[in-house]
Amino acid sequence: MRTVSFSMNISIDGYCDHTMFNPAEDVLEYFTGTMDDVDLLFFGRVIYQLMFPYWSDVAKDQSGTAAENRFAERFSAIDRVVVSRTLKSGDEKTRILHSNPAEELLKLKQQPGKKISVDSISMLPELIKAELIDEFNLVVHPGIVGRGRRLLDPGSLQENLNLKLDKIINFKSGCVALHYLKQ
Known part of the structure; x- marks a missing residue:
């Protein structure tokens, strides 16, 4: 059975708005490394539209720093499932799911493959339950x-x-990565 990993950037006071952070090079390198074990991204619409097409454009144009370009290439190469009631279509690597995220994630978890990375605050309580x-x-x-x-x-x-x-993991930028396992 595949491992499902929830990943999120968070402020000291517990907020998770990606637009509030400007990831340092060391944090981008860290996230690029975590993607080596991932072959599926599982998003909600909001985070999907924040991340794409931004990172796929950076990968295509090589318009970022060296660390941003490496992250963009790895991140945008991974297949994705997006849960949305309103989104009608995505690119060739994106499948849109309109309902039952927990049921679908369970099916995906039971298939062979690498880790599934989940990045969705709105679905988190349902997926934890x-x-x-x-x-x-x-x-x-x-x-x-x-x-x-x-x-x-x-x-x-x-x-x-x-x-x-x-x-x-303590980063030079002052960020700290905390990796927890379900008991």
Whole structure:
């Protein structure tokens, strides 16, 4: 069975709005490395539209820094599933799913392959409840932003989810990667 990994950038005060962060080179290199074990991205519409076509354009044009270009090439080469009620189509590497994300993720998890990377705050409570997330990869940025989406809304989980800290990586940029496993 495949591993499902939830990855998210987060501020010290718990906000997860990707537009609030400007990832340093060392963080981009870290995320590029994590993509080596991933062969499927599982997104909600909001994060998908934030990430694409931006990163695929960077990969095509080589318009970023060396670290951005490497991340863009790796990231945009991976197949993706996007859960959306409103999105009608994507590119040739994107399949649109209109309902039942937990059911679909379970099917994908049971297929052979590498890790599935989930990046969706809106689906997180449902996927946790369905016990589909095997590991959490949080990169804490050294900033307090005071606005945006939180990792979880108050009351969104019925039970605590206890995790085991597997790894901590400190970056020169001041960010910290925390890797947790489901117990």
